[in-house]
Amino acid sequence: MTITDAPPVTRPVRRRRIVWTVLLWLSLVPAAIWLPARTFGWDAGLWVQFLAFTPYVAVWTLVPAVVALIARRWAAAAVAVLIAFGFGAAVVPRLVTDRDRGPSTGVELRVMTANMLFGGADANEIVRLVRENQVDVLAVQEFTEGGQAALKAAGLEAILPFNQLAPEPGASGSGLYSRHDFAEQAAKRNDGGFQQAHAAVQVPGAGTIYVESVHPLAPSHPDVLPGWSADQRAQLPAEGGLPKILLGDFNATLDHRLMRDLIATGYRDAADAVGKGWIGTWGPYDSDPIPPVTIDHVLVDERIGVKDVQVHDVKDSDHRAVIAWVTVPAA
Structure with a gap:
């Protein structure tokens, strides 16, 4: 009786890593489009209605940023953090009392x-x-x-x-x-x-x-x-x-x-x-x-x-x- 080597597992693991990386990048796409559209004032079609929900999108951008950091996908993490920072600059000041209130x-x-x-x-x-x-x-x-x-x-x-x-x-x-x-x-x-x-x-x-x-x-x-x-x-x-x-x-x-x-x-x-x-x-x-x-x-x-x-x-x-x-x- 001979002992055979264990079946290789590197390929399935690598495939899963690729799938998760692709999904992570895809999760950044909506926010990556939303942020410049909001910033530069694109207001065509029903997009006008969606813009009203920008604060919710801003909160959601924290999710892929955290996931990317935990998964050590550094390129995706850098992009996700930049997107979250951009949304934060747009919406977080509404939660802070202005120094100049007139x-x-x-x-x-x-x-x-x-x-x-x-x-x-x-x-x-x-x-x-x-x-x-x-x-x-x-x-x-x-x-x-x-x-x-x-x-x-x-x-x-x-x-x-x-x-x-x-x-x-x-x-x-x-x-x-x-x-x-x-x-x-x-x-x-x-x-x-x-x-x-x-x-x-x-x-x-x-x-x-x-x-x-x-x-x-x-x-x-x-x-x-x-x-x-x-x-x-x-x-x-x-x-x-x-x-x-x-x-x-x-x-x-x-x-x-x-x-x-x-x-x-x-x-x-x-x-x-x-x-x-x-x-x-x-x-x-x-x-x-x-x-x-x-x-x-x-x-x-x-x-x-x-x-x-x-x-x-x-x-x-x-x-x-x-x-x-x-x-x-x-x-």
Whole structure:
């Protein structure tokens, strides 16, 4: 009887190593495409919708980086770490309070935005948030006559007696309610067909500021992307004129180039400034299986400071309300 040598195992092991290496490199491809597309502002087709989920992709990039390091695939690890670093540079600052949050002295103003989902959001809940947080200016979107009546019945006009209202059926209505009187007021219809109520609010001790309830068209289908782009580009830039606050359902996140372009005109995103830029405002809040994304914003002119931001659920709405404490320079 003879003892034979054990069967060679090097070939199967080598084959498995090759397969795992190929899979590792393939796992880097989506993020390697996503990062430059996000960075340079490619916004074609349904890609606009995917961009809203960039923070989730940023977190996922850590997985192949760690796997590559553990497996000692040094080339793949180097690429994976570079990709993760690029995503981190794009999204991590939203979790960090900015050193420059604008003026810290002046007159405090509390502003709130709420999308009412075809006017059906719980008006009592909205009025409770206004009352408990001593909100001075409320912007509403998807504002209908039914929603207006419900807010009035809940006592909103006793708290915020001044208003500029443009209620309409469906999602196109808009409104502003204020504790302080208006110097000027109107509503304009954007290219997407939505109203945007706006007013020059006379803040006691701080002069007049411009406030607008923003609601660009949603990028829900490739056919409406031109309207979405036009609405984003048409938002009022910060420079010149009165200090400004734009707040509402922007249907865009900080990962959309057009949103970043608007901010670059002289705004700061209030939630981003106080390290709360990852808090979701739309998605699963009416039981839809959608991860939370941040498309409701308060943008403040750089002449206005940001103290804090809170986000609250609103019953019967697919959006959450955003409240910002801001500081308006004293007159």
